[in-house]
Amino acid sequence: MKQIDEANQEALRRMLSGDPVLVDVVPAAQAIPALKDRMILHAGPPVTWERMCGPMRGAVMGIAVFEGWANDLEAAAALASDGAFELHPNHHFDAVGPMTGMTTLSQSVMVVENRTFGNRAYCTINEGLGKVMRFGGNDEEVLERLAWLRDVLGPAMGEALRAGDGLPLKNLIARGLSMGDEMHQRNVACSGLTLRELSPALAATSSSTEDLSKALAFIGGNDQFFLNIAMAMGKAVMDPVRDIDGSSLVTAMSRNGTDFGIRVSGTGDQWFTAPVEMPEGLYFPGFTEDDANPDMGDSTIVETVGLGGFAMGAAPAVAGFVGAGAASDAANYTRTMGEITIGENPEWTIPALDYLGVPSGIDIRLVVETGLAPTINTGIAHKEPGVGQVGAGVVRAPMACFTQALEAFAESVGVS
Template sequence: MQQIELANKKALDTMLAGDPVLVDVVPAYTVIPALTDRKLILHAGPPVAWDNMCGPMQGAVAGIAVFEGWASDLNDAVQRAAAGEFEFEPNHHFDAVGPMTGMTTRNQPVMVVENRAFENRAYCTINEGLGKVMRFGGNDASVLQRLSWLKDEMGPLLSLALKECGGIGIKNIIARGLTMGDEMHQRNVACSSLLLRELAPALAKVSDNNASLAAALAFMGSNDQFFLNVGMATGKAIMDPVKNIPHSCIVTAMCRNGTDFGIRISALGDQWFTAPVEMPEGLYFPGFTEADANPDMGDSTIVETIGLGGFAMGASPAVAGFVGAGAPSDAGNFTQDMREITFGENPEWTIPAMDYQGVPTGIDIRRVVESGLTPTINTGIAHKEPGIGQVGAGVVRAPMQCFVDALKAFAASEGVQ
């Protein structure tokens, strides 16, 4: 089975060769043509029908339908969704990813990350901030008003700034972020600041309105998770060229829709392997408990797929406490565990506190099934009812059944019984 090792080596090399650059922010329909004339709603995770969507996912669908002008209010939107008036497909089917509920629709601005080594592009919406936001199922007037501002002011301004500076390389920002305590899933303080530092001069240069500029800078400056969506588009841009390498059993995507967890592996292209999602274990904001929590959700696990998030916990002792994963001194243990299920490591993304070892990279389904260790994921926790928003943050494991099913299908494709 030397050819599997060689194929996985090629997959890892392809990941490491990726050169993601944030190049633009554009209306989603301009880069995802399927959104142009259909009432198509892209969501996080593997495919899911309206009837099987969890509460926050349905809440987000209702909100985004009102935002797009496809419904007069939230109740009208729910009725139209139940009647089959909207189409639903995963972001992953359109080179895109979205955090938590992951709504991507026609007029939302999406950030464009170009992998210049392989000339592919990936898309993700702009992070809305914390609390009551659409990605956590929020859908009231304040949520829709923020989305409108992102569409009409923030998105176009970011687009001008990115063109002014010729794009921003992301690989180096992540490398520096890891040395500053980020793991790029639940802690993006450093990377958000580094990105702002690069963008601010260009924003100032292209803006002709001080109030708009101030609002944009304040929005980015007050949102510790602003970089998350950039990191997600980066993950998608890095992983898409890894698809369809014959004989490779490296995971190319992991995602959740609040109902099912799905993975894809390289050799089997676009095929999903799904299992019911797990419930995160974590810490809750004041006034909320685990009884309020929705099961695991979002495309953000693309950052774990490239060796960040729970895989890079050792770089981020502070996040261990934030997500209730134990003492800061335990953070490195999560990263060490993930070394057991990965093909290699990333020499450019290193962890100072772990003697500059690279983050564990390239999830090998054989090692997952053999060891019994499933990927560790750092995640936000949404309220299980629509319209409320984020209630906490925690750690969750990918369900083993996805990997077992993928292994069996992979074995069959290799002619192994």
């Protein structure tokens, strides 16, 4: 239909013309005034405590202790069970969070501004790998790290960013793609580039050599540091694509460890959900698929914007890390995602694929027609609370999300 094609072209235009810039790091309560005491934002579509998976529950318990709402994890679980906390998706508050995606009022959040449209999006700072809250970790070591991010690194990054004009992300990501990143499970290059860009301002604005040294070591020692920046970038770029009448493009994909949800531009903020699937991947020594929790996190905003599994061709090294096959298979993932998208991003190209632009603009019509569900690169959490990451893999978005969305979308344009 012509009206759908025109609406989709407008959606793609907005998507490709976004100009995301990392401008600040501030306490979440400052960035999101609606975020109140005893309110917890989580990854994915809405979910109740009763339906939450193990690591998500573990993170809720941990963050409640971190915020001082409970004295210990057991008390936190009892409070959560009694409904003492308000639970909402990050996506409902201009935010995103990796894996469990905990966002609460005192945590530092990075602020990405889309300068083309003036909107902002938020994400917490990446904690590193292993036993961390985003994978359900919640012990003293995890909470101490969160406190350091809140009290030291967050304020330092905010001061450094405010001292300049922010960190433009579009070109940085373009360089990262040419250096082997896909921005979901491989962020080695972009994390390094970010450190290089931020270091002078961090040094210039720091009053403590010890804090500066620790901050530089933390960023430099975390290969996934850029993931959370990429996520806020994806949210900032995709939000202006929402609510275009007649557009069948996907504006968000997200999972809470129980359900997978998608949103479509033409159907507004309605979630179309289905049970999440189990990633297929590789496990850290000592763990197997029996330990794994199903798919989780808002990080699929990275695929929604054309990176991650969609840009696997740029990152053959990641194919091995996530168990997706040989390095030569990486290009096939990107080409296959080209069958369910309406365009390519001319500014984010893949040298190894003759500078093919990353596949952009997921059209639910193409997903349902071809039967090709979006490919997602993901970390894998342990299914029990408190353990953390146990592997990495590849997972498909459930087709049921797209068939439901197609039926609702058809109704929205008067087709039955």
